[in-house]
Amino acid sequence: MKKMKSTLLLLLCISILSGCWDSNEPERLVYANGLGIDYKDGKVIVYLQIINVKGLAKSESSGDPSTLSQADVGRATGNSLDEAIFNLYHTSDRRIYWGHLSFVIFSEEALKAGGLKYATDFLDRYRETRYRIFFFMTKDSIKDALLISPIENISMAFSKLSDPDGNYNQSSFIPPINLRELIIELDEPAHQVAIPLLKITEQWTGQNDKKKDLLIERVVIISENKIKTILPRNVMNGGRWINKHFVRDSLTLFPETKNDAFVVIYDKKIKIIPAVEKNGKVHFDIKMKLKASVEMMIKDISRKQYEKEIKRAIKKEINNTYQYTQKRDIDLFRLTETLYRKDNKAWKKIEIKGGIPLEEDTLRSIQIDVEIQDTGKHRLTPIFDEQKDKGIEDK
Known part of the structure; x- marks a missing residue:
């Protein structure tokens, strides 16, 4: 009788456990690493960089990272940032996870149209994003910037855009700025913020041909949600x-x-x-x-x-x-x-x-x-x- 009571109690406990029936398995997600925001003809254009997280694993367990696809970039348009992102969702094979988003690149047109304030508000409110998201601007192609892979075939998660601290600690010339710092500097006097300006160059060469890389040597000053000026090197x-x-x-x-x-x-x-x-x-x-x-x-x-x-x-x-x-x-x-x-x-x-x-x-x-x-x-x-x-x- 005691064994039967114990068995019934165990079955009752098991029945009320929720388990992980509604969880998302990591291998069933795709991971957003970088976001590009452009503006043209009254439309918002978004570019989303998806990285292969297998490149973060050790080579003996997941193979040589250099043989893996470094990143894919999706593109979509909309009347607003939200609409463009949801239009991008329609072409994704799996659910896009934003918890690892590392950086945002704006075009000059997007910043002139006041996109900085809207984007920071969007990223600040969304439950998955974190405050360690770095901000940049470029006058070059956003898509090309997102497709540039780091030297030595290291993961895109360790690129100059995703993890700029390593580069800055060696040569502290242009400081990176993340979402938390940007919100503080815009909110407090003198309500001005300096965003690093990216330039695509070819200063590195691989075994077969030249490699594209990113140079940061100027900053864009933003005030009242508009570009005030670009400071030279x-x-x-x-x-x-x-x-x-x-x-x-x-x-x-x-x-x-x-x-x-x-x-x-x-x-x-x-x-x-x-x-x-x-x-x-x-x-x-x-x-x-x-x-x-x-x-x-x-x-x-x-x-x-x-x-x-x-x-x-x-x-x-x-x-x-x-x-x-x-x-x-x-x-x-x-x-x-x-x-x-x-x-x-x-x-x-x-x-x-x-x-x-x-x-x-x-x-x-x-x-x-x-x-x-x-x-x-x-x-x-x-x-x-x-x-x-x-x-x-x-x-």
Whole structure:
């Protein structure tokens, strides 16, 4: 009798278990990795990059990733982004899963039509998408950009677009921006955001022919859901030193001479300090500490001279960038946000539509503390100590 009761109890428990009858098996899904958004003749055009997740597995268990299809790109049009995506669903063999979406590429026409705000709202609301989605713009073909495979046949999930942090950590020139950061920067003063601009190039060559690759060296400034301007490469030289996510990058010294030197800057710490005068005028002082590694040496140049030239070169780049952007009402250094957070009362008195007026002397001073750590594989001494200090005047 006890055995029968136990059996009945077990059967009752089994009957009320829901199980996984309504789950989606991973192998029965297709995975969206990249989304492209274009706009033409009043229609929204979407491109969806689907990756083969088998390429993420080890070769001994799933075969050589290079023999697998890297990606497929679908295309559909509609009167809105939602309609275009649902039109794309009609041609898909399986359910499209958006949980691994890694990046979005806009065309210039899509951003001019105000597509950024609509797309961010769509991605922010959809339950499957995450906030680690990176944003880019290109003037080239979106479809071609989505079909470019990384070098060495690695998975598309590790491309410069899907996972830009690895590339940025090695050379911190143009910072990537994800969905979370984009929403914050558009929502808070000065309501401007910088989106990396992609360019298709052929700087790499395979065994048989040249390979297409993606170059990022300019940014698009978006304000009030419109393109404000596109900043050229040389302007971004000064922007990298202010960026809080900076890891390391190179700097060329003595460019005016034939004996130019090459250093790597890293371990940078920066403070931007607002100073409010009695008349309400605001100035900003920049204090920066950084370390450097000398990769190319010049004879008869001392350690002190190197440090002095590093300070001069970085100050010059920062000032050039500030003067260029200030004249175009662009707050690339996010000085407005600094005042907004550190002295909100002062910000309220002078802000206009969230931003503060930037004048030529708003950036008052730049103080840089440089410490040269090494000279490549060699220790500092006796390389510098045996040389005379001739001194170099600030230019």
